Amino acid sequence: MIQQLDSVPGWDICIIGGGATGLGTALDAASRGLKTVLFEQHDFAKGTSSRSTKLVHGGVRYLQQGNIKLVMEALKERGLLLRNAPHLVHNQKFVVPNYKWWEKPFYGIGLKIYDKMAGKLDLGRSQFLSKEETLQLAPTLDPEDLKGSVLYHDGQFDDARLAISIAQTAAKQGATVLNYFPVNGLLKMQKKVCGVWVKDALTGKEYEVKSKVVINATGVFTDSIMKMDDPKHKNIISPSQGIHLIVDKDFLPGDTAIMIPRTDDGRVLFAVPWYDKIVLGTTDTPVDTVSAEPVPLQEEIEFILKHIGRYLTKDPQLSDVKSMFAGLRPLVKGKKKKTSGIARDHLIYIADTGLITITGGKWTTYRKMAEDVVDIAIERSGLLRSTCITKELLLNGHDQPVPPSSVSALTNDQLQKWVHRAVQEEMCMTVEDFLSRRTRQLLLDANVAMEMAPLIANLMSKELNKDDPDSYRGWIKEQINNFNSVAACYKPATG
Numbered sequence: 001m002i003q004q005l006d007s008v009p010g011w012d013i014c015i016i017g018g019g020a021t022g023l024g025t026a027l028d029a030a031s032r033g034l035k036t037v038l039f040e041q042h043d044f045a046k047g048t049s050s051r052s053t054k055l056v057h058g059g060v061r062y063l064q065q066g067n068i069k070l071v072m073e074a075l076k077e078r079g080l081l082l083r084n085a086p087h088l089v090h091n092q093k094f095v096v097p098n099y100k101w102w103e104k105p106f107y108g109i110g111l112k113i114y115d116k117m118a119g120k121l122d123l124g125r126s127q128f129l130s131k132e133e134t135l136q137l138a139p140t141l142d143p144e145d146l147k148g149s150v151l152y153h154d155g156q157f158d159d160a161r162l163a164i165s166i167a168q169t170a171a172k173q174g175a176t177v178l179n180y181f182p183v184n185g186l187l188k189m190q191k192k193v194c195g196v197w198v199k200d201a202l203t204g205k206e207y208e209v210k211s212k213v214v215i216n217a218t219g220v221f222t223d224s225i226m227k228m229d230d231p232k233h234k235n236i237i238s239p240s241q242g243i244h245l246i247v248d249k250d251f252l253p254g255d256t257a258i259m260i261p262r263t264d265d266g267r268v269l270f271a272v273p274w275y276d277k278i279v280l281g282t283t284d285t286p287v288d289t290v291s292a293e294p295v296p297l298q299e300e301i302e303f304i305l306k307h308i309g310r311y312l313t314k315d316p317q318l319s320d321v322k323s324m325f326a327g328l329r330p331l332v333k334g335k336k337k338k339t340s341g342i343a344r345d346h347l348i349y350i351a352d353t354g355l356i357t358i359t360g361g362k363w364t365t366y367r368k369m370a371e372d373v374v375d376i377a378i379e380r381s382g383l384l385r386s387t388c389i390t391k392e393l394l395l396n397g398h399d400q401p402v403p404p405s406s407v408s409a410l411t412n413d414q415l416q417k418w419v420h421r422a423v424q425e426e427m428c429m430t431v432e433d434f435l436s437r438r439t440r441q442l443l444l445d446a447n448v449a450m451e452m453a454p455l456i457a458n459l460m461s462k463e464l465n466k467d468d469p470d471s472y473r474g475w476i477k478e479q480i481n482n483f484n485s486v487a488a489c490y491k492p493a494t495g
């Protein structure tokens with residue numbers, strides 16, 4: 001991939017950002033035959049795209065808000081994603097417990113509409129369940145005053161693994177995708193953007209990369225790239241933090257998730273089985289600064305524990321939390337003049353310099369976002385017109401064994417095999433890449449991940465050919481230290 005940077009004189013499309021939006025755009029562009037390069041400053045999906053609630057959904061919340069168009073689009077994308085990534089996305093049952101008489105008809109009708117909107121791509125009909133049927137599916141729901149529930153279906157997925165799968169599919173279609181390559185500046189000719197300055201973060205080597213189109217797909221970092229384009233640019237992103245807590249399965253045994261459509265203060269709360277654990281979330285907290293490793297706030301942790309405790313027979317305590325993680329939503333404030341005119345949840349801006357920015361949306365709609373932005377790039381830059389094919393494109397790995405989510409139960413031989421695959425085929429460069437995004441050990445149990453780090457560092461050092469004994473030991477030590485400082489933010493302080 002790196003050699004391509006020296007050998008290709010100019011690209012059709014250069015994408016900044018390797019989250020869901022950027023990777024989806026790289027796949028869309030490459031599969032239309034465009035010469036495509038993508039740069040991610042850290043690892044693929046290190047940003048928001050590995051920190052979601054893991055739902056492939058139309059968004060019952062958006063339905064409540066009356067945003068019919070958005071829900072219809074997301075439900076269609078949900079169906080396509082289930083078809084094209086069956087190894088990473090599956091059908092998930094949810095119950096909406098009813099404790100008040102009006103909740104059953106209210107949510108029942110809403111979810112019937114949700115079913116209908118999915119049309120041919122629906123995942124199963126919603127149903128009214130009695131109290132007994134509800135407790136069979138979710139035995140730890142608080143039975144006091146429980147009247148019954150509404151059962152419905154949505155999709156659930158592994159976000160970081162899907163990102164890797166999209167990156168691999170894009171590479172197969174001819175895209176060059178690079179992690180640990182921060183973009184540090186934009187190239188301009190006659191006031192038009194014509195490429196980027198990038199640096200190989202692992203070697204320090206810098207490159208000047210020419211491209212007909214540059215697309216800014218950097219999520220909450222959107223403004224930093226827009227400032228490279230126009231130093232007077234005024235921020236358009238208001239970041240909002242959402243956190244998740246991971247607890248053991250005994251808080252919600254079985255395979256059914258719980259959805260609380262409205263907490264006291266009007267939020268949606270989920271408890272969703274994910275691998276052998278339960279994901280609890282999320283929050284919506286405006287924050288002033290953006291960081292690659294946002295940290296859950298004490299009040300967010302308390303909010304989730306307090307509210308989920310009201311619906312379960314056993315209240316989870318801070319000491320029950322195995323891991324926690326925070327993600328940042330790139331909410332767009334106000335209206336920017338030059339939008340694409342597309343009325344969707346995502347927004348596309350085209351600057352006078354030609355820089356194209358895409359932001360907003362959600363994981364579920366990444367494919368459609370990519371299709372829209374590549375259509376615009378083609379229209380604006382006179383690239384050869386070609387049709388999007390990603391609706392029908394199976395994603396990489398659908399015919400292979402899926403890597404394990406956690407690694408503690410593996411033998412050394414099995415571990416070696418997965419480390420080998422991650423390094424050789426998935427561009428895994430650091431211990432954190434392996435424990436956080438190639439597997440999900442860090443998100444599932446932070447203590448176990450920290451215990452595993454020295455072994456993983458050892459195995460990876462061999463795969464990465466760190467032959468020289470001094471640098472080899474130095475590399476291992478550095479990797480363990482780096483990992484431990486990141487992992488510390490995933491462990492709640494129980495005091």
Ligand SMILES: Cc1cc2nc3c(=O)[nH]c(=O)nc-3n(C[C@H](O)[C@H](O)[C@H](O)COP(=O)(O)OP(=O)(O)OC[C@H]3O[C@@H](n4cnc5c(N)ncnc54)[C@H](O)[C@@H]3O)c2cc1C
Binds near residue numbers: 045056057363365
């Ligand atoms: C708490 C929470 C829960 C969510 N749950 C769901 C859900 O269940 N389902 C769903 O569909 N959606 C969900 N979403 C939304 C979804 O996660 C996001 O819409 C999506 O991940 C955004 O992807 P992105 O690629 O735009 O941004 P990001 O994933 O943040 O990617 C941007 C990337 O750009 C990189 N970058 C920045 N600057 C540079 C630079 N100078 N050079 C190179 N690279 C750079 C960053 O490192 C980053 O990796 C959730 C969001 C949050 C916050």
